[in-house]
Amino acid sequence: MTKQSKPESALVEITGLSHGGEGVGRIDSTAVFVPHAIPGDVGEVEIVHRRKNYFLGRLVNLKQSSPERIDPPCPHAPACGGCQLQHMSYAGQVSWKRLQVEEALRRIGGLEVEVAPVLRMSAPIHYRSRAQLPLGGSPGQVTMGFFRRGTHEIVDMQECMVQHPLMVKLAQAVRRTIADLRLPPYDEVRHRGIFRHAVIKASFSDETLMLVLVTRTESIPLQEEIVERLRREVPELVSIAHNINPTVTNVVYGERTKVIWGEPYIYEQIGGMRYAISPRSFFQVNPQQTKALYDEVRRLANLSGGELVLDLYCGTGTIGLYLAKRAGRIVGVETIPDAVSDAKYNAAINRVSSAEFIQGQAEAVVPDLVRRMGEIDVAIVDPPRKGCEEAVLKALAQADVGRIIYVSCNPATLARDLAYLRERGYTPGRVQPVDMFPWTSHVESVVLLSRRS
Template structure:
């Protein structure tokens, strides 16, 4: 007997009343119509709301809040809809305490559901005292809107630019720099990029700020190499924006969603800015990976270092070492640090940063970690501790196998995605490495992202 097909209970533009029961992983409220989920931005569990249905699929719908019958005690009233609909700050309609509870709950769910760990404790999230204006890097698209050059952010799941001047989560000097730069670009008739026609030139403006040094880098991402009167433009920018120490052009000829191009041209000042992290100084280039929340990065790295319980005789491997921030932060506490990274530029930066800080007990190697680990084993290198800090996709199973074969006492796992984190912990458990408690750390307040740290020890 065939299963009866359930009809979709709503259609586009219908108005319905919903009781919000839960939140999705990205912070949308969830209500149900006859078991049919409706996802709604700016909605919190416990609220009763009237919703306009914006889109339907076979399994769920998206809705938009029209009015509230009841509101949650966790609601913040001063909501800026542009911050939600662009995804800049999709949780800022919730109190910060509620955001931290939501994130802790998300981590607990995946640790149990994906990882299969019933008894691993998830600690309360370490949040920020001031959970706004924290980002030290902005990547801002530039487009023509109503015949004018505009900066802003794309509406979620689209390439429709929403003009924005106050980004709320960026350090104030970055927002101020954008406001100052925009009229200069208009004055010199710099053409914004047109996605549909593949015309214009300026695609994005990237701004980096040294949190402690206040140095600013401005990167103009262009489709073509030539920018008419670029010398005069740079002089105007330096005059209008305090603390600019570097202006870079990144030439990006391809039509894709990658922000930076492969060719970089120094237009003014240095090719890098400097900043401090846990007492060390780092050179940060246009293409360097550097944590966007400096204060919380210090909390995150200190948590990883403390949990490793390092000894002066320890040998440590810093996998996914990037420009060396974790390895160099702990180098003075151990005998030796080995860093490995796929990107040659990052390894070059790491070596430079070691020299700047006078750290000599470190060695950085470019290559795929699994192959480098084999060579290190052949050379008799036996780490006590391996620290991993992978991108969102987590670790390849080949990496997990190779790192387990190194037989370290401890593996410290720093993660920016709870789902891949839980998956990888399960794979490590199959190889005899059990996690202790998980400590979430809020690197991205007002958004649904969360970082986690745990220590895996040999059973």
């Protein structure tokens, strides 16, 4: 019988944070990534996994605490994977997020660009307006919450300090209703059961709720009773939709969605504009910081009333419409047909007649717009985390767009794309980070690029 070797450990000083929020230190010359550790911590770290160029570690004994370390304000931390920085002060979080942007610009983009202090929240709690909650367990014993970090194990959520309180109220009602009716939640391993996710959306301005029940099955058993119970328990609920996702996948939504009760939209008010939110539409999850972000875009655009503004990756048209009263014309481009329909509806309810929305690939649409409309004064790009396709940036540069405003949710791809545009005649100005997601490792940024003469 062989004696089991003791896991290797070492005393490690944490000197940085990774883009995912793990503490970063070194064992000899090898980087080690340690969840739930922050710069200034010193502790015994056990090596959990060895990779070719780095280690993954686990903090087993904290010897010295960082000045920024706090007791997590959420009772579900550190098990819940929703927030990565519950153990770090808010001041420490925003300082690190600014540093994260600076380092990405310098290391990835080779750029020495000024990064402004982060636009932070005054009270970073109850800020989220959307949650995607997986369901598990068994009939009568339903679990619902967020996945444990790095797993698909559900941490049962009884409360949540970052969600709007009405969303927590509705989540508890959904859990009770499905459990009381002894309906089977989804079993991810066996691909059985019914209820996969409850997607909850809230309007902060109207204090109303939308629920999307995602099921494996074509129909919802006891649908009328479920609807009646939820309406009775949560009077703020104004819309219930059903999404059907029968495939073996980690993707939340299936292709088909239908409203089974109530209104097709809820509405959010941002800076005098009213936006419709449908069951499948994307909308920024933090309404208060969305206004701060859009105000910064409007400031950078510096419109005088006659400009042609191109809004790429426009989604439901929110940024372009926010600028519409100060622009001559807004043209939004989006690949998803449903989002384009929602954008047109948003223009209608805000009585904006100077905006048009086109469904298509941006790299194909931009040259045609130049031929049809002439010079594009300002282009706004707000791509997903993977950043802009090179063909989109190339099309903007070839169209000789005077100013480009880049809105980014990923410092790494922002740095890459700014470097590409700099090589093609654009000068990036000061980068403004915005804290859209307190207690997490994510940060939004916005920057103006001007065409060099």
